[in-house]
Amino acid sequence: MNPRQLLERFEISPRRDLGQNFISDPGLLAHIAGLAALGPDDVVLEIGPGTGTLTRYLAEAARRVIAVEVDARLIPILRHELADYPNVELILADILDVDLARLLQGAPFKVVANLPYYITSAVLRHLLEAPPRPTHMTVTVQREVAERLVATPGDMSLLAVSVQFYGAPRICHRIKAGAFWPAPGVDSAVVCIDMHDTPPVPVADEARFFQVVRAGFSQRRKQLKNALAHGLALDAATTVNALAEASIDPRRRAETLSLDEWAALTRALSPHLQ
Numbered sequence: 135m136n137p138r139q140l141l142e143r144f145e146i147s148p149r150r151d152l153g154q155n156f157i158s159d160p161g162l163l164a165h166i167a168g169l170a171a172l173g174p175d176d177v178v179l180e181i182g183p184g185t186g187t188l189t190r191y192l193a194e195a196a197r198r199v200i201a202v203e204v205d206a207r208l209i210p211i212l213r214h215e216l217a218d219y220p221n222v223e224l225i226l227a228d229i230l231d232v233d234l235a236r237l238l239q240g241a242p243f244k245v246v247a248n249l250p251y252y253i254t255s256a257v258l259r260h261l262l263e264a265p266p267r268p269t270h271m272t273v274t275v276q277r278e279v280a281e282r283l284v285a286t287p288g289d290m291s292l293l294a295v296s297v298q299f300y301g302a303p304r305i306c307h308r309i310k311a312g313a314f315w316p317a318p319g320v321d322s323a324v325v326c327i328d329m330h331d332t333p334p335v336p337v338a339d340e341a342r343f344f345q346v347v348r349a350g351f352s353q354r355r356k357q358l359k360n361a362l363a364h365g366l367a368l369d370a371a372t373t374v375n376a377l378a379e380a381s382i383d384p385r386r387r388a389e390t391l392s393l394d395e396w397a398a399l400t401r402a403l404s405p406h407l408q
Contacts, residue, residue: 137185138315140215146207148316153250154205155314156184157274162313167191169306169326170246170272177238179268181229181247181257184208186215192246193219200237204228230260238266245271254279255293262300263344271301271327280305280323287392292351296344298393299334301327335397342407346400350388358391359384368406376402 137156141148148154157163166188172178172195183189183201185208192199199222203212206226216222225232230253245268249257254275261268275283283303285294297303307324311317337343349365350358363373377384380398382391391399 136315137187140185140211144207144211146211149205152205153252153318154184155248155250155316155318156187157248157309157314158187159313162309163188163191165307166246166272166274166324167195169324170195170244171270172196172244177241177243179234179238179243179245181245181249183212183224184248186212188246188248189216189222190219193222196244197221199223200225200243202227202229202232229257234261234264235266240266242266242269244268245273247272248274251276251279258293258297262296267300267329269329271329272306272324273327274309274322274324276318277308277321277323280325283325283327287390287395290389290391292347295347295351295393295396297327299343301329303327335393337397337400339400339404342404343396343400345407346403347388347396350391350396350399354388357385357387358382361388362403366403366407368403372406373403376406 135143136158172192174197176196178192178196178199180189180192180199180201183203189199189201201212201222202225203209204227209224209226212224245261261271282291282294283297284305285291303325305323306326309322309324311319311321349362352365353361359370359373359377362368363370374384376399379402380395382395382399
């Protein structure tokens with residue numbers, strides 16, 4: 135059965151507050167599973183399995199699938215639909231509350247997820263900022279979020295810097311709103327993120343690097359010299375001198391900087407930070 139039929143059978147209505155929009159097209163589901171590049175030894179963390187339509191494809195390709203679902207109403211559907219897949223483990227939880235180190239027990243893993251807009255940034259931070267990190271991510275997100283993830287200097291955001299520090303994102307497939315039920319108000323896209331073994335820029339302290347980046351984006355409409363001074367509690371002269379040391383015009387704004395420039399700025403500011 136497709137998601138709509140399953141929900142009607144179990145007398146369940148999609149919850150807008152959870153961003154529940156389901157894909158039923160087998161061709162599209164198979165394509166998304168293919169983008170995850172799974173092998174027979176892979177462990178997959180699926181976030182938001184919904185009614186299990188994509189989970190089936192993942193289970194057929196991977197050794198183990200850990201499917202984390204926040205909506206308790208969907209668990210009976212998932213148990214029914216995935217009964218023939220003993221390699222699928224269902225977990226009722228909010229992914230943001232899941233201790234990934236405890237769950238994965240050191241096993242390398244890949245992530246596949248259909249992320250609603252309201253939680254996309256938080257989930258990506260949860261997956262990227264604390265070990266263990268996945269080796270690859272295949273995430274379906276709103277189109278505008280996808281475009282933010284692959285942005286280049288001039289249109290960068292804190293989210294883009296964070297994702298590109300840990301991996302190389304690319305838009306792998308675009309999905310029209312009509313492919314979902316219920317149809318959302320905007321189109322979506324599948325973003326594939328190949329994770330880096332080491333960051334693409336030299337950084338001695340990741341925490342310090344992101345302290346500087348967050349400060350830079352804390353007041354996006356302000357010039358860097360003002361945003362950094364405010365966000366890092368530094369005097370204007372120290373901030374301007376550090377920007378000069380990093381060869382960055384103090385009048386620039388955070389969205390114009392490349393990862394290399396953020397790294398250079400972190401090195402220049404580090405002696406002045408607590």
